[in-house]
Amino acid sequence: MRKGLLISGYHSISQASWSDFIVNQVADISWSIIALPPRYFSWRMRGNPLSIGQLAPKHLDQNYDVLLATSSIDLATVQSIYPALRQTPSILYFHDNQFAYPASNNPQSVVDWQITAIYSAIRADKLVFNSQYNQDSFLSGVKKLLKKMPDLVPKQLAITLQQKATVLAVPIQKQTIGKKPTPEKNQKLRIVWNHRWEWDKSPELLESIINKLQKHSENFELIITGQQFRTVPVSFKRIQLQSKLISHCQFVEDKNQYQQMLTTCDVVLSTAIHEFQGIAVLEAVEAGCVPLLPNRLSYPEMFEANYLYLGEGSL
Numbered sequence: 001m002r003k004g005l006l007i008s009g010y011h012s013i014s015q016a017s018w019s020d021f022i023v024n025q026v027a028d029i030s031w032s033i034i035a036l037p038p039r040y041f042s043w044r045m046r047g048n049p050l051s052i053g054q055l056a057p058k059h060l061d062q063n064y065d066v067l068l069a070t071s072s073i074d075l076a077t078v079q080s081i082y083p084a085l086r087q088t089p090s091i092l093y094f095h096d097n098q099f100a101y102p103a104s105n106n107p108q109s110v111v112d113w114q115i116t117a118i119y120s121a122i123r124a125d126k127l128v129f130n131s132q133y134n135q136d137s138f139l140s141g142v143k144k145l146l147k148k149m150p151d152l153v154p155k156q157l158a159i160t161l162q163q164k165a166t167v168l169a170v171p172i173q174k175q176t177i178g179k180k181p182t183p184e185k186n187q188k189l190r191i192v193w194n195h196r197w198e199w200d201k202s203p204e205l206l207e208s209i210i211n212k213l214q215k216h217s218e219n220f221e222l223i224i225t226g227q228q229f230r231t232v233p234v235s236f237k238r239i240q241l242q243s244k245l246i247s248h249c250q251f252v253e254d255k256n257q258y259q260q261m262l263t264t265c266d267v268v269l270s271t272a273i274h275e276f277q278g279i280a281v282l283e284a285v286e287a288g289c290v291p292l293l294p295n296r297l298s299y300p301e302m303f304e305a306n307y308l309y310l311g312e313g314s315l
Helices: 012-023 043-055 057-061 075-081 109-121 133-147 157-162 204-216 233-241 255-263 279-286
Strands: 001-009 030-036 066-070 089-093 126-131 165-167 191-196 218-223 247-249 268-269 290-294
Touching: 012 030, 012 279, 043 057, 043 109, 066 133, 075 089, 075 109, 089 109, 089 133, 089 268, 109 133, 126 133, 126 157, 133 157, 133 165, 165 247, 191 255, 204 218, 204 233, 218 255, 233 247, 247 290, 255 279, 268 279, 279 290
Parallel strands: 001 030, 001 066, 066 089, 089 126, 126 165, 191 218, 191 268, 218 247, 268 290
Antiparallel strands: none
């Protein structure tokens, strides 16, 4: 049997779901996995070649038939400093990319991360993106960044990278919990917002929507869920305190319980300003929810216009 090494640079729920699918479905390869914990993002972005050596050194001195790494991994450095991996065919999987940050939220070190991503993309034999939006924003970002450089840049690099790129979305598994329950008479419309509790999911817009609904109708019930990290945006703290419409406002760790909850909801709402596929939304749609999504990011390539709202400066 062939051997593969999978390196996940920031092993959050969505990346764990992706890697589990790879290991289970690509069964003709015996996989070894190195998964870096989802914390200290800046250190993960720059320190991952050193960190994987500390976390799983035994995996780095073996010969493999394929190396599959997420795009937060500094692949060029990893394949340079670990001799056994230098000739291993490599695939760089773009769960996200560092060129699509909203302009108002660009980290100070973003250019450094972008250059590293370019080196990794050059080093990889194949580039795989989870949406067309992800691929397009990466390649256009490469072009824009290189245009800012003073001299001696490869003008055709984006074209070269595109030639070895493909789009392959993370699959959504069929629900096994059961059918959506029949709504009761006069039942409130249940809206679920199921995203990470971070700035890029626009909690301020979510808070404004909740306030608007609360003033104009009591025929709604909101379910707020999603993974939380060390720092929680202040909007979520206000949401937890002020809204009578919210019947649930916390992370559901048990996957079966989470899926069961989704089947009781009618609408899945996204307010994201930074997203590359939208697995949480797709899971809710699979459970029977009608999507209500911003007309941006990857959503227009997945859903028709009547499921998308403009969301530009107006509720």
